[in-house]
Amino acid sequence: MNLSKNVLTLFLFLCLCSAIVVKSNEALVNAGPSTLIVGSDNYKTIQEAINNASSGDTIFVRKGIYTENIVINKSITLIGEDRESTIIDGGATGNVISIKASNVTIKGFTIKKSDPSIGCGIFIERSGNIISNNSILNNYAGIQITFSSANQIYENIISANYVGIQLFYSSGNAIYRNVISSNTDGIDAYYSVGNIFYENTINNNNLGVYLSSSSNNVFYHNNFVDNKYYNAYTEQAANTWYYKGEGNYWDDYDGKDLDKDGIGNTPYVITGKNTDYYPLMGRYYTFAVHFKEDYRIAIVSNSTISNFTFKVAAESRSRIILFNASSTNGSAGFSRVVIPKALMENIHMVLVNEEEVNATLLNVSDVENAYLYIEYSGNCSIKVVYLELLDLYYQLLDEFHGLNATNNALVKEFNSLNETLHNLLKNYGELQNCLENLNSMLAALNKTLHNFLNDYGDFQKEFSDMSMSYQKEVQNFKSLTYIFAAVTAVFIMITIYLSKIAHEKQRRIIES
Template identity: 35%
Template sequence: MNRKIVSTISVSAILFMTMLSFNVLLVQAGYTIYILPDGTINPPAAPIERVGDIYTFTGNISNPIVVERDNIVIDGAGYTVQGAGTGTGITLSSGNNVTMKNAKVIGFNYGIHLNYTWSSTVSDCTFMSDMYSSPPKIMYHGIWLLHSSNNTISGNTMMYTTQRGILLVSSHNNTLSNNTQMNSEHGIYLTGSKDNTISDNIVEHNNRYGILLDGFSSKNTLSGNTATFNQYDGIKLYYSSNNTVFENTAIINRYGINLDHSSDNTVYHNNFITNGLGQANSTDSTNTWDNGSSGNFWSDYNGTDLNGDGIGDTPYMIDANNEDRYPLIVPAVWNYSNPVPIVWEATTYSVVLSSNSTISMFKFNQQQKQISFKVNGESGTVGYCNVTIPQTLLNITQTGWIILINDTPPVTGPIITSNGTHTFIYLTYTFASTNDIVIQGASVIPEFPSAILLPLFMIMSMLAVAFRKKRFQRKLD
């Protein structure tokens, strides 16, 4: 999840630079360019160079392209296929083993359409509406697969498509990975599609759903995706069953995940954080919300972890038929360039890690008053890590911090400073491939949680009343 949150500034820069590149070569506008079954290019004047089975753009193009030849690579070389507000930019029909890469497709109704196509690849392309033309040339779908299987859609960017960034209709066994999509009606939309892998995609700022499985889509795997700032739900399953949803992150959507008439799905190791109406919603659905030993991270979990195993002591309830039996106190999978959330009695504490190392396995142990994590790097090299800890989460009293690297104090003493609300701990170390870091304080978030404090308060109050009654009775005697 190393590339999870894409800034609006970066996407705007892509849009701006793309529009600046429109010195479009006209090849008799309105004609369609064909790569024919025998490999020839029609018309021959099209700015596409052929070397064997590799076709490379040599300039921008203002015509739709239809590919009829199998077993070829088409390299856009960064050039643009510019539409006039209608039709399809690139069509692969009944194709096999075609690779389309490194192109920008702008201003068509459909960016690229795979129709009865299999074992093909679309990678490192950009698909978007032409928002700067007057009137704008609107793209409905960026990438559209119809009855197409065993394809790979990877590393693409879809922006300002009015209906769907990526659409799969009755398409199976495809892989959608590392794509970035924003500002559409839906980000990734599957209907009647099964056995697809949807992984490590970013879907954000959509008018409805980030990822939607619809129309009896089943046996799909959703993993490592990030869904943020979608007006409806980060992930929605509608009449879709037997899917696996794990290691995804849904932040600031209406619901993090919403299952409607969708049962027998398995949902675990996901992070559901600060979603407006709730982290999860279930309608006429019964699903499994853990893998048998660990579940999901819920930013509104109102429980504790008194034995420090990283699993909440009480289930997270979704509704009467759905519960996460093993809610996580800390996310199981996280992009550590972002603050690490720790949830305790519905309060989220954020620990910030800044390092030149690869960080993993972050844990918080309330009972031991410690946080721990692993750092990886090339053996023999020097690494560093700066850890920012809220003092309301973990602090010291008269006893100082205990810091261990592979069970021993660091050779070079850590630099520890404080601003009154947070403690900053700077560590350096020599890698032994993987180093285990432990930071232990002396005071921690309440060791007697409210679930224990309330009964204790009631008992003390009852004892006090009984004592007063006894004294009052003695006075009467």
């Protein structure tokens, strides 16, 4: 009985351990990034949510004013509900946000009121961070990047700061599509190399860009407008002010565009070793478009571009780009529109104020985009139209022409083969005649051979008779030869004998 109780107790203990292990494993499997919410009945402050977050978590901040000085020391995503009404106020002390970790994302906030003498709206001292879609204002430095790389700063409005964006000893950062306006300095960089600045609007600052001991930075497709003292000033270190044959727009550039491609024909000299060799003749605009995937359409124009829209008309299977272009005093205007060919394979129609015009499709080396140069005067609406059905019609027409050409080639080839067959049949008749002649000759040869074989039999018989006769004659000849030899021997012996007798007689006569 006691043994049974012990066994039962051991069994229950093992089941309990198994349950604990399974539960622990389930918790481990289900662990993952979480979303923490700030505002209402959730976390009261952003810092409290950060302190309770883990790396990889997202913190969503509801609308409201949060008077805080935030320190981010883990890799998280911080998202505001609405950029204009989700406000982080630094209370004029320290930095509003200090980033002390890599791979942090901040977007959707108004960030303002750091210490006015040394504080930053966002202070970054790590790499790989993303700052986007924020309004950053009333700080000493809107964004300061120190000893960091691979950060992305894009689509922010940075205004009313002493310095909009400031870099110290930083490299490999990308700063693009920001509006940097109404600051004392728009962008300052000290001892920073290899950063890229593009598609920013830098306007109404005292100084647009200031570079000190900073080299090999790249600037292109930026708009420098109404900066009070300098659009850009750099101490003698060399930087690049263009990319792939296109530079920046400078409101004080007075060059000409004789070939009408949206790029000035003479360089814009900044200072010393810094020259924009391909200055733009108008402001650079860029617009995001989604059609099956994401695209960007760029416009360089000396007009003010507004109300940009991309439409798809399903019933006509057409795609349309629409925008307004405003010029002052009815002056001549141009817009150079860069359209991805994957979005619009061809340009079938350009309308200015609903009237079709002849726009110029520029011959450029870019195989992925079409460059369309449109001229007009005064204020106007512009439409660029791609008709997929018309493209399909032309494609089918091209295929028809191709098939027709193939058919003509096949007919020509058939006629050639037919002629070849006729010649072959003609040659076959001639060959057949030759074969008949050969057969006749072969029959004659067979007859001649038959006769020859018969004659050869008679000849062989005669030859045999002659051979036998010859053998007999040879035998007779041999016999005669033997007889002749015997007679000759007798004759010689008689002659010798008679000679000897004669000689003996003569000797006797001499002796007597």
